[in-house]
Amino acid sequence: EREREREREKEREGSGAVLFPDWAYKPAWSPGSRQVHLWHFLLELLGRGEGGAITWGSEWGEFVIKDPERLAKLWGERKGKPHMNYDKLSRALRYYYNKRILHKTKGKRFTYKFNFNKLILVNYPSLPTCPQVTSSVKHFNCV
DNA sequence: ACCGGAAACT
DNA sequence: AGTTTCCGGT
Numbered sequence: 001e002r003e004r005e006r007e008r009e010k011e012r013e014g015s016g017a018v019l020f021p022d023w024a025y026k027p028a029w030s031p032g033s034r035q036v037h038l039w040h041f042l043l044e045l046l047g048r049g050e051g052g053a054i055t056w057g058s059e060w061g062e063f064v065i066k067d068p069e070r071l072a073k074l075w076g077e078r079k080g081k082p083h084m085n086y087d088k089l090s091r092a093l094r095y096y097y098n099k100r101i102l103h104k105t106k107g108k109r110f111t112y113k114f115n116f117n118k119l120i121l122v123n124y125p126s127l128p129t130c131p132q133v134t135s136s137v138k139h140f141n142c143v
Numbered sequence: 144a145c146c147g148g149a150a151a152c153t
Numbered sequence: 154a155g156t157t158t159c160c161g162g163t
């Protein structure tokens with residue numbers, strides 16, 4: 001499990017395709033935690049721009065799950081949970097509401113929105129506003 | 144489809 | 154702590 005994670009990291013480094021800043025992959029707020037978190041996994045898929053299971057939406061930080069069951073299967077594979085489905089994955093997403101990591105875009109099916117400010121705030125308590133945005137990190141632009 | 148309580152798991 | 158599992162309710 002850990003080996004795979006390290007291999008992926010090496011791949012990222014090797015390809016030079018840094019889609020998100022380091023803190024998006026390795027949260028500083030959970031020191032010693034090697035766990036792959038769901039929001040982390042989602043950013044990874046969105047960063048790859050694979051687009052089959054999940055894509056960015058129209059608004060900043062908004063994403064749309066195009067194939068809920070496929071996304072659930074991918075997540076299940078990552079976590080070693082072969083019986084993962086969208087019902088259970090979406091429960092995990094709902095736990096993010098109180099943590100202010102995500103919220104639901106009401107009325108839009110399978111559509112959620114990242115609270116990047118909260119993510120940034122959690123990782124960097126010293127940064128009250130937006131991070132410095134590099135050209136390759138479009139979705140971290142501040143409105 | 145979406146919500147959120149409750150209990151269980153790692 | 155961050156889910157996973159299950160489920161009754163809207």
